[in-house]
Amino acid sequence: MRRRRLVGFVAGAATMAVTAVTAACGSESATPTSAPTSTPTSAPAVAPSTTGPDATGPAADAPLPALELQDLDLVVEQPVDLTFRSNGTSLLLAERSGRVREVVVAGDTYRLTPDPVLDLTERVGSTDAERGLLGIAVSPDGSELYTSYTEASAGDSRVDAYPLAGDDGSLRADPSARRELLAIEQPFGNHNGGSLAIGPDGMLYAGFGDGGAANDPGGRAQDLSEQLGKVLRLDPTGRDDADGDGFPDDNPDLGGAPGIWLSGVRNPWRISFDRATGDLWIGDVGQNAVEEIDLLDADEGGGRGANLGWDLFEGDRPFELTGEPPAGLVEPVFTYTRDDGGCSVTGGVVYRGSAIPELDGSYLFGDFCDPRIRALRPAGEGGYAPVDLGVEVPALVSFGTDASGEVYVLGLDGSVARIVRG
Numbered sequence: 495m496r497r498r499r500l501v502g503f504v505a506g507a508a509t510m511a512v513t514a515v516t517a518a519c520g521s522e523s524a525t526p527t528s529a530p531t532s533t534p535t536s537a538p539a540v541a542p543s544t545t546g547p548d549a550t551g552p553a554a555d556a557p558l559p560a561l562e563l564q565d566l567d568l569v570v571e572q573p574v575d576l577t578f579r580s581n582g583t584s585l586l587l588a589e590r591s592g593r594v595r596e597v598v599v600a601g602d603t604y605r606l607t608p609d610p611v612l613d614l615t616e617r618v619g620s621t622d623a624e625r626g627l628l629g630i631a632v633s634p635d636g637s638e639l640y641t642s643y644t645e646a647s648a649g650d651s652r653v654d655a656y657p658l659a660g661d662d663g664s665l666r667a668d669p670s671a672r673r674e675l676l677a678i679e680q681p682f683g684n685h686n687g688g689s690l691a692i693g694p695d696g697m698l699y700a701g702f703g704d705g706g707a708a709n710d711p712g713g714r715a716q717d718l719s720e721q722l723g724k725v726l727r728l729d730p731t732g733r734d735d736a737d738g739d740g741f742p743d744d745n746p747d748l749g750g751a752p753g754i755w756l757s758g759v760r761n762p763w764r765i766s767f768d769r770a771t772g773d774l775w776i777g778d779v780g781q782n783a784v785e786e787i788d789l790l791d792a793d794e795g796g797g798r799g800a801n802l803g804w805d806l807f808e809g810d811r812p813f814e815l816t817g818e819p820p821a822g823l824v825e826p827v828f829t830y831t832r833d834d835g836g837c838s839v840t841g842g843v844v845y846r847g848s849a850i851p852e853l854d855g856s857y858l859f860g861d862f863c864d865p866r867i868r869a870l871r872p873a874g875e876g877g878y879a880p881v882d883l884g885v886e887v888p889a890l891v892s893f894g895t896d897a898s899g900e901v902y903v904l905g906l907d908g909s910v911a912r913i914v915r916g
Contacts, residue, residue, distance in 0.1 A: 551855020576894025619646025628688025682706025718750025777841020784809030
């Protein structure tokens with residue numbers, strides 16, 4: 495893949511422990527619901543020098559309107575993900591403990607239905623360390639709900655499918671009809687990843703961390719015989735799965751474990767697709783020094799067979815690299831250090847709504863320890879420029895969109911809000 499140019503880089507960061515499902519982890523000695531402490535670093539920030547295909551959307555120097563957050567006024571516990579059903583207006587919201595809630599939308603008002611769409615609290619069990627219900631997605635036709643979670647008995651990763659039925663206000667997933675799509679053993683309680691996204695091809699993409707502890711002790715991210723430290727591509731419908739292994743037959747043949755779409759990720763905390771271009775965006779949590787955002791262009795394969803570099807590199811810096819790096823490593827489109835309050839990148843989404851056209855084509859993202867919501871705005875010739883959007887969410891844990899492309903932000907403290915014009 496081609497390099498991309500970053501314009502007007504501003505670095506950020508910190509050195510602290512975090513109480514978060516997403517945090518960058520330095521050991522396995524965490525207390526319940528806490529991520530292990532990262533090691534302080536004083537390394538300077540370095541922006542990657544990258545170029546690539548032309549970005550779309552308003553130029554980075556085009557003025558932005560004042561923005562604000564519309565609080566949805568929902569009472570939820572540790573929300574971690576939000577998505578929508580294509581044939582309705584309701585939102586689906588995942589609580590870390592294992593419940594999937596329906597949010598009924600009526601104009602600018604939002605309300606929770608009294609009963610959950612799906613309750614996996616017994617199946618999930620513990621939310622210690624970085625465990626729990628971590629991601630949800632809905633099939634393109636709205637008939638199935640997909641869940642990514644760590645299971646109660648050993649904390650291993652599971653991706654399941656459930657039939658989804660009903661109209662707005664009465665959505666239900668049938669727990670008795672659960673289909674297990676994927677099972678992965680987890681050696682530690684952190685770096686579980688858990689993000690799910692439907693690709694432009696209709697397939698289900700699932701991100702998983704390197705297995706945890708610190709420094710990828712098992713070398714799993716670069717080991718193609720392992721599914722950890724990877725983004726996998728699944729075929730829940732079986733339409734392109736002649737051999738019945740659960741993965742599309744046209745997945746790249748990398749000579750290793752089945753299902754691997756790309757490798758070399760540490761703890762991908764939120765993967766998403768640009769609904770206009772099909773580009774794949776990944777926020778990958780760093781070890782001690784550098785947080786990174788990756789862009790895999792659809793017109794160059796969308797990450798097919800790509801290696802994003804961990805643990806040879808942490809962001810754009812050599813980490814455990816010895817000698818020359820392998821050919822073809824994909825560099826981040828953006829990195830920042832922890833010198834300005836950050837600790838754990840929260841990957842986001844490309845804005846494609848209509849309410850704020852000035853944001854069109856901008857990738858919104860944040861950090862669990864830094865409440866600012868920022869955007870990478872198209873800057874011409876494939877470049878992107880970071881911009882502070884002037885709105886803040888403490889404990890920022892996830893982004894989501896509705897069917898029209900408007901963006902919502904979730905705080906692990908229970909906040910759920912929509913980004914709107916000020």
